[in-house]
Amino acid sequence: MIRDITLGQYYPGNSVVHKLDARTKIIATFLYIVELFIVNNFRGFLIAGIFLFLVIGLSRVPVKFIFRGLTAVFLIIAFTFLINLFMVDGRILWQWKFLSISYEGLNRAFFMAVRLVLLIIGSSLMTLTTKPIELTDGLEKLLKPLSKIGVPSHEIALMMTIALRFIPTLMEETDKIIKAQQARGADFESGNILRRAKALIPILIPLFISSFRIAQDLALxxxxxxxHGGSGRTRMNEIKFHRGDAIAAVLMVASLAVIIASRYI
Amino acid sequence: MAFISVKDVVIEFIKYDESGHPASSKKALDGVSLDIEKGSFTAIVGMNGSGKSTLAKCLNGLLLPKEGSVSVDGMDTKDDEHIWHIRSRVGMVFQNPDNQIVSSIVEDDVAFGPENLGIEPAEIRRRVDDALKKVGMYEKKDKGAHMLSGGQKQRIAIAGAVAMRPECIVFDEPTAMLDPAGREKVMEIIEELNADGITCILITHFMDEAAEADRIIVLKKGKIAADAAPDELFSDPALIEELGLDLPPAIQLRDKLGLDKSVNNIDAIADAIRQ
Known part of the structure; x- marks a missing residue:
């Protein structure tokens, strides 16, 4: 079962969004997040939301997958909503003992929740439409200018590539260790939370040792x-900007302008 | 001159105690000398701890000898200037298929070596496709490496070495972790590569694999205990036993049947049995 895990949450496809250069998608996602923080009223969110769903439509990723990303962070959204709901002072709408909800609080709570939802959908759209390996390549290219001031762009990208590569290997290793320890009578299921946490030690220590051994083998x-490092290295798949990337760039700049304008309407 | 020439190599592993003082030392290789000719197929066998893998790592400068020297096509492995040149000419395939694959996608992994050599993208693409076809994994080129079986992963690792277009490939127990079907396929590929003119050096535990080589070198406690053609070696079962090795199954059968000791390969033994 552990063999069948998919890496990241890539949704294979052949849409215009899938075909965009990873760098375009990284920058666009970054710009989009900035836009969400520029927005200061619900009209702005409406524009950002329409824009986002247009892009989702273009990507042909089923909406079901898009919302799957939200369930993972549902708690965070709910928590933010409640904190804002109860903590902001203003015109009181409802009161019960020490709890009170103000008009401003309600407004603010919805505002933050919408911002978070749009933010998460937007960034998961990037990982849904870009292969992890393309993301790391794109990141390496983007960080390249920073290597002049000492940012190890190639090393960061290689670390990410290797980390992605070894997730399944380490999961198999963990599976093996768990079974080996269970065969020796280890009990991972009973007892309170502290006991169960302690029971993880006989899994973690062998896992650490074996990951060091793997690292040594791999280095060799x-x-x-x-x-011998990033210098003088070439790539088989040179990533190139296409016409679609130019169109995407124009669209992103336009959306930024509209969002900024929405502050003043 | 021989392609690879190993002269009086000594490799010593020193164990340190907790305060950092040398506690004990063990000579993994103790005065080993041998020459490997271009295009040959050599098997290196020996018991655990006999120094086979250590010797393999000396051949492309992953380990540098404390005494003695290793040279590849006239270049000394101790010479920093030549080390990348040597490694691009002497490729290596390791035992554990999982721990030598760098990238999640098959073709990206095969491209890793040529990318390190700084080759043009179009040429890398050509080499990667050729190498994948050579090991029969071209159809899987855009698959995830973690979805493959052990034998398939090992074939990818071989393709990774082949894509660098080396003159020699050192296989360090490539079949030790594979199932019989995977072993057979890997051995087939090694023989094909050798037929294409690539010098092959096979470190192995399995005597039936070693029997496929032109020459078998037996290591014992860091020293060369025997260096002969398979036929010659297998005609002396007493020596094989003394070296702590097993005879290949076919040779064992020959001796059980009391056939002539000069009958040494599988076909000849089969003929002798039929008569």
Whole structure:
């Protein structure tokens, strides 16, 4: 079962959004997040929301997948909503003992919740339409100018590539260790939370040791294949900007302008 | 001159105690000398701890000898200037298929070596496709590496070495973690690569695999205990036993049947049995 896990949450497809350069999508997502923080009224969110759903429509990712990302962070959204609801002072709408809801609080709570929902949908759209490996490549290219001031852009990207590569391997390893410890009578299921946390130690220690062993093997294999850092290295798949990327860039700038304008209407 | 030449190599592993003082030392290789000719197929066998893997790692400069020298096509592995050149000519495939694959996608992993060599993208693409076809994994090129079986992963690792277009590939127990079907396929690929003119050095536990080589070198406690053609080696079962090795199943059968000791390969034994 552990073999079948999908990496990240990529939804395979062939839409215009899928075909965009990873760099375009990273920058666009970043701009979109900035836009969400520029917005200061619900009309702005309406515009941002319409824009987002147009892009979702173009990506042909089923809405079901888009909302799956939300369920994971539902608690955070609910928490933010409640905090804002009860903590903001203003014209009292409802009161019970020490709890009170003000008009401003209600307004603010909805405002923050909508912002979070749009933010999460927007960023999960990027991971849904971009392969993890393309994301790391795009990030490497984007960070490249920063390597002049000492940011190890190539190393960061390689670390991410290797981390993604070894998630399934380490999961298999964990599975093996759990079974081995269970065969020796380890009990992971009973007892209170403290006991169960303690029961994890015999899994974590062998896992650490084996991940160091894997790292050592991998380093040797990489050296044998002439890896000597990012300098002088070429790539098989050079990522290139296409016409779609230019159109996306124009659209993003336009949406930014509209959002800024929405503050003053 | 020989393609790879190993001269009086000594490798010593020193164990340190908790305060950092040397506690004990063990010579993994103790005065090993050998020459590997271009295009040959050599098997290196020996018991656990005999120094086989250590020797393999010396051949492309992953380990540098304390005494003695290793040279590849006239370049010394101790020479920092040549080390990347040496590693691009002597590729290596390791035992654990999982721990040598760098990238999640098959073709990206095969491209890793050529990318490190700074080759043009179009040429890398050509080499990757060729290498994948060579190991029969071209159809899986855009699959995730974690979805493959052990044998398939090992074939990807071989493709990764082949894509660098090396003159020699060192296989360090490539079949030890595979099932019989995977083992057979990997051995087939090694023989094909050798037929294409790539010098192959196979470190192995399995004597039936070693029997496929032109030459078998037996290591024992860091020293070369025997260096002969398979036929020659297998005609002396007493020596094999003394070295702590098993005879290949076919040879064992030959001896059980009391056939002539000069009958050494599987076909000849089959003929002798038929008569």
């Amino acid at each position: 294999a990489m050296e044998a294949r002439c890896y």
